[in-house]
Amino acid sequence: MKLSFAMRLAAVLTFVVSSGVVSGRAFQQRRLIVPGSQYVIGNSVSGHHRQPPLPISSASSEDISSVTGFIALGDSYSAGIGTGVDGKEDDCRQGLGAHSVLIASDLLAGQGGRNSTTFQFLSCTGATTQEILSSRDGSHDSQIDAFNASLPVDFALLSIGGNDLGFFDVMNACVFRFYNFYSGTCETALKNTRDQIESDEFEHRLEIIIMEILDKVRWEKKPSFTITVTGYARFFNDATDDCDEMSFGVWWRGPKLKKDLRSQMNTMVLTVNAKIRRTINTINSRFTKDKVIFIDYDKGFDGHRFCEEGVKEPDYDRKDTWFFLVGGPDNARNGTRSNHISDLQTLPPTSVLVDPLSCLEPAQASGDWGRLALCYMAMAKHQDPSLQLARGDFIAENSMWYVPTYYGKTFHPRSLGHETMRNKIYEVWQRLE
Ligand SMILES: *[C@@H]1O[C@H](CO)[C@@H](O)[C@H](O)[C@H]1NC(C)=O
Ligand SMILES: *[C@@H]1O[C@H](CO)[C@@H](O)[C@H](O)[C@H]1NC(C)=O
Ligand SMILES: *[C@@H]1O[C@H](CO)[C@@H](O)[C@H](O)[C@H]1NC(C)=O
Numbered sequence: 001m002k003l004s005f006a007m008r009l010a011a012v013l014t015f016v017v018s019s020g021v022v023s024g025r026a027f028q029q030r031r032l033i034v035p036g037s038q039y040v041i042g043n044s045v046s047g048h049h050r051q052p053p054l055p056i057s058s059a060s061s062e063d064i065s066s067v068t069g070f071i072a073l074g075d076s077y078s079a080g081i082g083t084g085v086d087g088k089e090d091d092c093r094q095g096l097g098a099h100s101v102l103i104a105s106d107l108l109a110g111q112g113g114r115n116s117t118t119f120q121f122l123s124c125t126g127a128t129t130q131e132i133l134s135s136r137d138g139s140h141d142s143q144i145d146a147f148n149a150s151l152p153v154d155f156a157l158l159s160i161g162g163n164d165l166g167f168f169d170v171m172n173a174c175v176f177r178f179y180n181f182y183s184g185t186c187e188t189a190l191k192n193t194r195d196q197i198e199s200d201e202f203e204h205r206l207e208i209i210i211m212e213i214l215d216k217v218r219w220e221k222k223p224s225f226t227i228t229v230t231g232y233a234r235f236f237n238d239a240t241d242d243c244d245e246m247s248f249g250v251w252w253r254g255p256k257l258k259k260d261l262r263s264q265m266n267t268m269v270l271t272v273n274a275k276i277r278r279t280i281n282t283i284n285s286r287f288t289k290d291k292v293i294f295i296d297y298d299k300g301f302d303g304h305r306f307c308e309e310g311v312k313e314p315d316y317d318r319k320d321t322w323f324f325l326v327g328g329p330d331n332a333r334n335g336t337r338s339n340h341i342s343d344l345q346t347l348p349p350t351s352v353l354v355d356p357l358s359c360l361e362p363a364q365a366s367g368d369w370g371r372l373a374l375c376y377m378a379m380a381k382h383q384d385p386s387l388q389l390a391r392g393d394f395i396a397e398n399s400m401w402y403v404p405t406y407y408g409k410t411f412h413p414r415s416l417g418h419e420t421m422r423n424k425i426y427e428v429w430q431r432l433e
Pocket of ligand 3: 148
């Protein structure tokens, strides 16, 4: 069902933003109130869900007007990197097309603008379990610290794991090779990820995060409170042959997307999902009623991955691929959100050109894939000035150096991917009763 124009007007939200930026990382607390008129969310809301189901048990679940607030925590998959910003992109690279933002819009629209929903959007690109629990250098709030439990909160959304488990290293070593010869071997990167998945460390940290969120909301007094955790989706169709000779490598003669590589990377994603699911089951077994809900939306991406039948990768025109290509456009419905501001309009002044001799440490500290990619590319080019970009013609070669999001969003869901995530969340919530 489509939202009426009046409904959309009613979904006008005010964000109260309080942000602190330390070493390139910002944590923001955004509070949505209706009505207001500073910030329009979801101007391309697909509107399938005027009355979203809720993860709240009890009779109140029928009454969405009773929802007063929720939080989103986690990494770039939660932040919605690349899905459009209104104005300047923040360091957490939160996007307007993030599934959490879509859910906030749906809630407000469903409440007909009469009620207010407080949405604390704390997700941050590059975040690891560590950053959710405590800041790396102790100088700014972790996401848990930034979570204001005095504000109303009925449920939480969480996406975490990819950065802890080395997704970037795998992308770098196996697919893009930003640091050219020095990017390490794909086998090593995959093995490191497998080792991390098998270790207890990640499981342990995820447990702590969930317990800390529950403690902070005083779950004993809030029996209906739940945490919805999303996993990841396989990146490739690994059954097709066509892709075997194609490459996403950033430098000329990059690695090919052989079936075996695609399949190994897909296995990595499935293994991570399985690990998250197992951890959640363990946590839930300690409560009489499930506190944590796992959302496996992977199958929803079938037909929408890289290397689908008949697709010549990289295919920058294919809207049906639900992951971003390097520097590729978004696929928001009618393009409203993504056209709001393009990557290139967010160019900072030239003075911040990546310095190959000093960029690595801050890039690693930020965990931001885009900053890491740019730094590795600058270092590779510094060591071998004759290196040639594989697709230097796609974009003016100079401008891309300034835009971490240009690289950082690759292999992250585009707007239609986030809609699928949201729809899967609703599907699971609907079955909760
Ligand atoms: C997108 O555009 C089509 C055709 O102009 C229109 O019918 C549809 O309502 C639009 N969708 C959204 C979500 O705005
Ligand atoms: C939401 O709106 C309904 C109907 O207008 C009202 O009964 C209810 O008290 C409101 N809830 C909140 C939290 O304001
Ligand atoms: C948390 O929210 C409450 C209620 O709006 C507000 O009074 C308080 O200042 C907030 N705390 C912080 C640290 O922002």
